[in-house]
Amino acid sequence: MERSFSDIRAKVDRGEAVVLSAQEVRKILEDGERQTLEDVDVVTCATRAVMSGTYAVLSFSVAPPGSFLRAKRAWLNGIPAEVGPCPNERLGIIDLMVFGTAHSRDPRYGGGHLFRDLAEGKEVKVEVETDAGDVFRVDVALSEMLQARLFGTRHSFKNYSAFVNPSDERVATIFHAALFDPCCNGASVSGCGHLNPVQNDPFLEAIGVGTRILLNGAEGFVLGEGTRSSPERPNLSGFADMYKMEPEYMGGFVTPCGPECVTSWAVPIPVLSDLILESIAAPDRSIPLPVMDVAKRREIGKATYGDVWEDVDLEVSFSPDTCKRCTQCIPESICPTGAIGFRDWKPTLDRERCFNCGLCSSACIGDVFRAHLGSLHFGGREVPIVVRQSDRLRAEKLAEDLKRRILDGSFKMTEMVDRISP
Template sequence: MKINRSIEEINEKIKAGKAVVFTAEEIIDVVKEKGLEEASAQVDVVTTGTFGPMCSSGAFLNVGHPTPRIKLNEVSLNSVPAYAGIAAVDLYIGATALPTSDPANLKHPGDFIYGGGHVIEDLVSGKAIRLEASAYGTDCYPLKRIETTIRLSEINEATLYNPRNAYQNYNVAVNLGPKTIYTYMGVLKMNMGNANYSSAGQLSPLFNDPLLKTIGIGTRIFLGGGLGYVAWHGTQHNPSAKRAENDTPVYPGATLALIGDLKQMDSRWLRGLSFLGYGATIQVGMGVPIPILNEEIMRYCSVRDEDLYAPVVDYNRGYPYKEGTELTLVSYADLKSGSININGQAVPTASLSSYAGAREIAGTLKDWIEAGQFTLTAPSAPLPSIEAEIKLNALPQKDPDKREV
C-alpha cells in the first residue's frame, strides 16, 4: 500500500484546519472519479451516520440526595419505572420501560404512547420530570418516600449508556401471514404487503469499517447531537456473521456499546418512539469518523448500497418461532428504490431508520472536523472481530429445579 497515514498526522491537519473530509455518501463518487489511490492520498477522514430506533439504550442518572437522605428502591420518572438496584441515588432509565399503568397490549395493538425513550427525550429537552420514589428506610438513609421534579441541568450526572447500538446490517421484515402484524419493525401488512428495513446502508458506520479495523474501544463519535465514545462491543455482537466478498456481513453482524454525557446532547437526535402493538423505544442519532489510514480503509468506505445486502425475514412465523431462514437477500439500493421483488411479487419498502437523518449526522461530523472542533482517537483496545469466532447462544428452557451436574 502506498498510503500510510497515522491518526496523529490526521489530527495535526484537523487542528491546522487543513483536513480533507467527505461523508461516506460523497466519497463514493470521489473514489469513482479519482480512483482508490489518488482518493486515499487526498482524503483524511470519511464520516458516517445513522438515525434509527435502538431499543438497547438508556441513561444512568445520579439525582443527588434529599434531606434527609434516601436509598431509592422503587423509582419512577414521569410514571416510567427506573432501575434502582445500584447505589442510593443512582438509577438507570431504559428506553423501552413502560409506566406500570400502561395497558400495553391488553387492547391489541397497544399505543405505547410514552416510555423510557420519551423520558430521555424530555430530560434532554430541558423539561421538568416528575420523580416519585419509595424506600424502606435505613439508619443512614432514613427517608422513605419522595415526590419531586428533576431537570437535566440540576442533577449531578446523566450518562447515556447504550448496551447495543449501530447494528452492522439488519433484517428486512415482511409478513407472510393472513393478517396485519405489529412488530418492532413497524406495521407489517399481510401477504407481504410491505417490507420494512432499518439501516442507513452506505452511510452506516459499521458498513464502512466492516472488520473493525479503525473503530475500537474509546473511539470518539457523534452521539445524540453531542460527543460520545465507543465503550465496548455491543450485546449480541456477531462478527462471525456470513460476509460478502467486500467483507460486509449480509446478516446482522457487529454492534457497539456507546457512552456519552447526556447533558451536552440534543433532543433532536434522541427521540422517544411508540411502536404500535410493540412498545416504546428511542431513536438514536450517532456517527463515526473513519480515518483513512490506507487504501484498504478507503476501499471499505467507498462501499455503495448496490453492494450491501440484507436478508428478508418473515416476522409472522419465521422470526418469532425461529421457523425457517430468510426468504432472499436484497440490496440496499433496491430497498431504497421503494420496491423489492420477492419471489416474483413487487413489495413496497419503507425504512425505520432515517436516511435523511444519517446524511445530516455525517454532514455535521464533517463540519465539526473541518472546523477543527473534533479530533480523532486511536482505539485503546480493538473490538472482537472475525478471529474471536464468537457464536451467539440461545436461551435453553431447562427445568430450573433439576440439579445440574
C-alpha cells in the same frame, strides 16, 4: 495503501486534511472522480435508527440528607426505573437506570421519549418509594442532575434487516409502527446503508475502544463490541453524557408492542487502508439486506440497500392544503413519533419530530403526506416498503455536522486504545 492514525490526526491538526462526509464520497464516485477519493483522509459516517439497546444512568437528589434510608422503587414520568446497585444510604440521592424500551403507564410514552424530554430541558416528574414505604415526589430537569449518561448495549449494527409478514394474519411487532399486514403486502426496513459507520470499517481497523464519537450529537466514546456482535454483523457499545445531546437526533418511536428508542451515532473513519477505502466506495446497491420473516425471525431472502436508499425520497413531503378532512386521520393515529397534529382543522407536521419513516404516505388519502419509499426485490418478488426504522436524512445531517466539527477543531479524533474483536 497503509497510513497511521497519528499521521492523519497530525494532518487534521495542521488544517491540511481532506475530511468528507460519506454522502459526499458517494457523490464524488458517482461523478467518476476516483482519484479524489484516494486523497481523502477522514470520512464521517452516521446512522439514526430505532435502537432498543439504550439505557441511561441518572443520579440526582430527591430529598435532603437523612430523609430516607434507601430507595426501593422509582418512576420518571411514570416509567419504572431500576434503583441501581448503590444504596446512597441516608444521602437523599438516587442512582437510577432507565431503559430506552421501558414503558410508562401511557402506552405511547417510553424511555426514548423521556430521554428526549430531558435533552429538551423539560422537567420530569420523579416518584420514589423508599424501603420504609414512604413516597417522595419531585420535578427534576437534566441540568439539576449530578450525572446523566446514556449507554448503548448494542448500537450501530453493520446495517440490519428488512422484515415482511408472509403469514395470513396481521402481526404485532416492534419492527413496524402499526400492525404488520399479512401476505408480504409491505416491508419494514432498518439500517442506513453506505452511511453506516461499521459498514465503512467492517473489520474495525479504525473504530476501537476509546474512539471518540457523537452520540445523539454529544461527544462520547466507543466502549467495545455490543451484545450479539459477530464477525459477520458487528455492532458497537458506547456512551456519552446527555447534557449536550441534541433532541432532534433522539426520541421515542411507538410500535404495536410499545415504545422503542431512537438513537443516532456519528463516527469519524480515518482512511487507514485499502480495505477501508473499498468499503467507503461501496454503493448501497452492493450492500446486502437480509429479508426476514417477522414472526419466525428467519431469513427468507436477500435484497440490497439500493432498494431502500437509491432513487427514493429521504424526506416526506407535506401539503396541508390537499387535506380531505377525513372523519378519522389514520396518519395522525399511527405516526410513531407523534409528529402529526391538527390546528384549525388543518394538519400540521412537526419536522423536528418527524422520523421520515414514510408510514403516513401510504395511509393518507389526500396526498397531504407523500414519499416514494421504493420496494424490496428478492426471490423474484417485489414488496413495497411501507415503513423505515432508520432516518437517513438526519444521519446525513449528523455526518455533515461531525465533519464541520472536525474541520473547525471542536471535535478531536482519538486513536483507539484497543482493537475490538466482535
